Amino acid sequence: MTTDRRAPVHPAPIRLALIGIGKIARDQHLPAIAADPAYTLAAAVSRNAHVDGVPNFHDIEALIASGLAIDAVSIATPPLGRHVIAAAALAQGWHVMLEKPPGATLGEVRALAPGDRTLFTSWHSRHAAGVAVARAWLADRRIARARIDWREDIRHWHPGQDWILAPGGLGVFDPGINALSIATAILPGRLHVEQARLDFPANRGAPIAASLTLKHGETPVAAKLDFLQAGPQSWDIMVETDGGTLTLHDGGARLDIDGAAQALPDGGEYPGLYRQFAELIASGRSDVDLTPLELVADAFLIGEHHKVAAFDW
Numbered sequence: 001m002t003t004d005r006r007a008p009v010h011p012a013p014i015r016l017a018l019i020g021i022g023k024i025a026r027d028q029h030l031p032a033i034a035a036d037p038a039y040t041l042a043a044a045v046s047r048n049a050h051v052d053g054v055p056n057f058h059d060i061e062a063l064i065a066s067g068l069a070i071d072a073v074s075i076a077t078p079p080l081g082r083h084v085i086a087a088a089a090l091a092q093g094w095h096v097m098l099e100k101p102p103g104a105t106l107g108e109v110r111a112l113a114p115g116d117r118t119l120f121t122s123w124h125s126r127h128a129a130g131v132a133v134a135r136a137w138l139a140d141r142r143i144a145r146a147r148i149d150w151r152e153d154i155r156h157w158h159p160g161q162d163w164i165l166a167p168g169g170l171g172v173f174d175p176g177i178n179a180l181s182i183a184t185a186i187l188p189g190r191l192h193v194e195q196a197r198l199d200f201p202a203n204r205g206a207p208i209a210a211s212l213t214l215k216h217g218e219t220p221v222a223a224k225l226d227f228l229q230a231g232p233q234s235w236d237i238m239v240e241t242d243g244g245t246l247t248l249h250d251g252g253a254r255l256d257i258d259g260a261a262q263a264l265p266d267g268g269e270y271p272g273l274y275r276q277f278a279e280l281i282a283s284g285r286s287d288v289d290l291t292p293l294e295l296v297a298d299a300f301l302i303g304e305h306h307k308v309a310a311f312d313w
């Protein structure tokens with residue numbers, strides 16, 4: 001949902017504080033912010049990490065107490081605990097961008113009240129190179145079936161991130177929600193969850209694998225999510241239509257149609273997100289789309305829970 005509440009008033013560059021300096025902040029946010037003239041990195045906020053060349057604060061309360069001039073914050077902490085940070089930032093009159101997933105629950109995101117500020121629930125995978133092309137190609141085709149295969153090795157990609165397998169961390173849906181963010185962006189109709197199976201390690205509070213049967217109208221969409229994939233990793237979505245088969249690979253970075261690779265524009269996922277955030281701020285709008293998180297919540301609501309082998313790093 002995009003809402004338009006006020007006239008554009010914001011002068012560039014946007015004085016941005018980045019909150020939660022972990023893997024994704026260092027790998028993607030900091031380079032994207034540095035490369036975008038719409039922003040100046042005004043502060044970093046993290047309990048244990050430090051970013052050179054800018055003021056650093058332990059938490060948002062310390063940032064607020066400092067009186068530093070800030071226009072916007074980008075929050076890249078784990079989802080559990082984001083709400084309090086986002087609410088504090090909005091109360092200061094700061095614009096807020098939330099990493100995916102935008103919160104640990106639907107209700108806590110809906111409870112955020114941006115007023116005349118911008119609130120942006122970002123979905124980085126929707127900025128992958130193939131996604132807009134796939135959406136346009138699928139728009140006027142009849143879809144026969146679709147399949148999502150999202151299988152990665154948690155030990156390789158998320159070493160030591162215990163929060164992912166704790167309640168509120170979403171488990172295998174932490175990467176899997178990226179697939180759902182793409183599927184909800186490229187398929188022309190709405191998706192809903194018909195069946196789900198969630199595998200919980202005996203010693204953890206979030207699933208390590210899941211299989212879903214989704215429906216797109218009457219069309220089945222099967223999703224296999226696995227956090228214990230050894231060997232080749234897959235982040236693929238395949239859509240069979242009356243006009244051929246479309247496959248997105250590598251989280252949407254590559255696109256085949258009937259096996260033929262398609263030429264794609266590539267602006268980068270995080271540069272695209274920060275461009276979108278700056279445009280939302282400039283035009284006085286919010287963009288709060290909870291559809292991927294709704295599907296995850298519904299999978300938890302309807303899913304059969306199975307206990308599987310304990311997980312250790």
Ligand code: NAP
Nearest residue numbers: 020021022023024046047048049076077078079099100101
């Ligand atoms: P991470 O490496 O664990 O970093 C998160 C940082 O947030 C931590 O380093 C920690 O820094 C801070 N933090 C604040 N409260 C925390 C808490 N209660 N538990 C743990 N850390 C806390 O995680 P990440 O991989 O960057 O993921 C962060 C968010 O980005 C998640 O929502 C994830 O879904 C999303 N994301 C991750 C990736 C990826 O490939 N890793 C890709 C896209 C999006 P301090 O200890 O210094 O406060």
